[in-house]
Structure formats: C-alpha cells, structure tokens
Amino acid sequence: MLDDHRWPIGPPGAANFDIPSSARVYDFLLGGTSHGAVDRVMGRDLARAEPLVVSVVRENRSFLRRAVTFLARAGIDQFLDLGSGIPTMGNTHEVARRVTPDARVAYVDIDPVAVSHGELLLGSAKGVTVTEADLRTPEEVLGARAVTDVLDFSRPVGVLMFSVLQHVSAADDPAAVVAGYLSRVVPGSALAVSHLTADDPRIDMDAILGPTRAYRSGRATTRSAAELAALVEGVDLVEPGLVFAAQWRPEARRHRGPLAEPCCGHRAAVGFLPA
Numbered sequence: 001m002l003d004d005h006r007w008p009i010g011p012p013g014a015a016n017f018d019i020p021s022s023a024r025v026y027d028f029l030l031g032g033t034s035h036g037a038v039d040r041v042m043g044r045d046l047a048r049a050e051p052l053v054v055s056v057v058r059e060n061r062s063f064l065r066r067a068v069t070f071l072a073r074a075g076i077d078q079f080l081d082l083g084s085g086i087p088t089m090g091n092t093h094e095v096a097r098r099v100t101p102d103a104r105v106a107y108v109d110i111d112p113v114a115v116s117h118g119e120l121l122l123g124s125a126k127g128v129t130v131t132e133a134d135l136r137t138p139e140e141v142l143g144a145r146a147v148t149d150v151l152d153f154s155r156p157v158g159v160l161m162f163s164v165l166q167h168v169s170a171a172d173d174p175a176a177v178v179a180g181y182l183s184r185v186v187p188g189s190a191l192a193v194s195h196l197t198a199d200d201p202r203i204d205m206d207a208i209l210g211p212t213r214a215y216r217s218g219r220a221t222t223r224s225a226a227e228l229a230a231l232v233e234g235v236d237l238v239e240p241g242l243v244f245a246a247q248w249r250p251e252a253r254r255h256r257g258p259l260a261e262p263c264c265g266h267r268a269a270v271g272f273l274p275a
C-alpha cells in the first residue's frame with residue numbers, strides 16, 4: 001500500500017501501488033522518495049539478493065550524466081529521453097543546460113507516476129515536456145504533441161535510452177524499436193544507450209532479475225555484448241565503444257562502489273548517425 005506521507009501532492013490516479021514498478025523501485029534504489037511500500041520491499045529484496053544492485057543503478061545514472069554532457073558539448077541541443085523514469089538529481093535537461101542553457105528535452109515514460117511527477121517537477125521549465133507513452137511505438141511517440149512542441153526533427157536530436165530496453169522483450173523486437181527512432185531523425189543525430197547485461201561474472205544478475213517478474217511489464221531481459229552491438233548497428237560509436245557503463249569515459253572522481261574495479265551490470269554506448 002502507499003505511504004500517504006510520501007505524496008505531498010496526492011497520489012496520481014492511474015498508478016497501481018499493489019505491484020512494484022521499475023520506475024519506482026529504481027527511484028528507491030537511487031535514494032529517492034517517489035515510491036510506495038511495495039516498491040521498497042522489492043528494492044530491499046533486490047539489495048539483499050545482490051548488494052551490488054545499488055552500484056548498478058548509480059553507475060547507470062552517472063553514465064547518463066557523462067553521456068548527455070558529452071553530447072551537449074558535441075553540439076546536440078535537443079534530446080528525446082525515452083523511459084526517462086521518475087525525476088531525481090541530475091535530470092537530462094539539467095545536465096544538458098550546464099553546457100547549453102536553452103537545451104530542450106522531451107521526456108517519455110510509460111509509468112504514470114514518473115509522468116505525473118515529471119509534469120509537476122519539470123513541466124514548468126521552458127523547453128521541457130513530459131509524455132506518458134510506450135516507447136515501443138516510435139511513430140506515436142514522435143508524433144505526440146508534447147514531443148513535437150519542443151523538438152525540431154529537421155535538426156539533429158539526441159535519442160536517449162538509458163536502462164530501458166531491457167523492458168522490451170524479444171517478441172517486441174528491440175532492434176526494430178531502436179530503428180524506428182533512428183530512421184526518423186536526421187543524420188548527425190545521436191544515440192546514447194545503456195542496457196542490463198548478464199555477462200559480468202562479478203554480479204549475480206539472476207538474483208536481481210528473478211524478482212522483477214513481479215513488474216507489470218514482466219521480468220527484464222538482459223542482453224549480451226553481441227546482442228547489444230546488433231541493436232546499435234549502423235551508429236558510429238565514439239570511443240570507447242560498447243563497454244560497461246562505468247568504463248565509458250570515466251571521470252577522475254567517480255562514484256566508488258564496494259568493488260575496486262568499475263562495476264557492472266549495464267553495458268553502454270554513445271554514437272552518431274552517419275550522413
């Protein structure tokens with residue numbers, strides 16, 4: 001059940017708090033406050049089963065910051081953030097605007113809590129919109145009023161898919177979903193992606209993913225390095241290519257997890273669409 005004290009704004013109407021959601025469990029693991037009791041139970045179960053899960057989500061968030069900063073410095077000034085999650089510290093428009101003060105961002109998420117919190121926390125910012133939509137339908141997402149209001153598709157766009165494609169099953173053809181966006185943006189546009197992967201011996205991904213069967217979207221799907229390389233085929237990846245998220249252009253003062261080596265769990269890449 002929902003803890004009412006966590007919702008000074010009142011609970012959003014369409015959300016289901018009887019089953020955990022990816023967005024709210026992720027918020028719990030990041031130390032946020034936009035989740036209910038069922039999400040905390042799930043988050044604690046995950047952390048008990050694999051204590052590195054907290055490093056996994058923090059490293060992903062840190063990759064988001066570095067990737068968006070990199071793209072903004074490369075001249076990308078408008079972003080489509082797919083599966084953007086519940087707003088937390090260091091949201092895409094905040095990161096991009098440290099480089100380009102008038103950068104524009106269309107946030108998209110399927111979770112009603114992520115969207116209603118996004119509207120409240122971000123919606124008043126000029127050049128920022130939040131849309132409730134399923135990223136598996138690129139044509140609908142790209143045609144949504146709130147997306148076309150802020151993004152100009154005659155110019156390059158940064159398409160962002162951070163830790164979301166694992167929620168797109170093989171039956172939903174993630175390669176076609178990615179292509180559905182990349183085929184509709186102009187050359188010079190960019191893709192930044194991170195994705196849960198299971199081929200890191202340091203982490204028990206099965207322990208993390210088992211409980212995620214309880215999500216409405218079902219158990220998340222990890223993909224190997226080869227499968228992820230196929231998803232970004234046709235994109236000119238910048239150095240260092242497809243690597244663990246923590247290894248993508250790390251900064252000197254990075255988040256220190258319990259492992260000496262960068263951890264784990266997500267592979268990540270950034271690249272541009274060739275002309």
Ligand SMILES: C[S@@+](CC[C@H](N)C(=O)[O-])C[C@H]1O[C@@H](n2cnc3c(N)ncnc32)[C@H](O)[C@@H]1O
Nearest residue numbers: 023083084085109110111134135162163164167
């Ligand atoms: C693990 S969170 C990642 C949040 C954020 N991108 C980040 O990296 O910090 C995954 C998000 O993807 C969203 N999501 C899952 N399936 C989706 C879909 N089919 N369409 C849009 N959003 C989706 C979830 O609601 C959740 O907010």
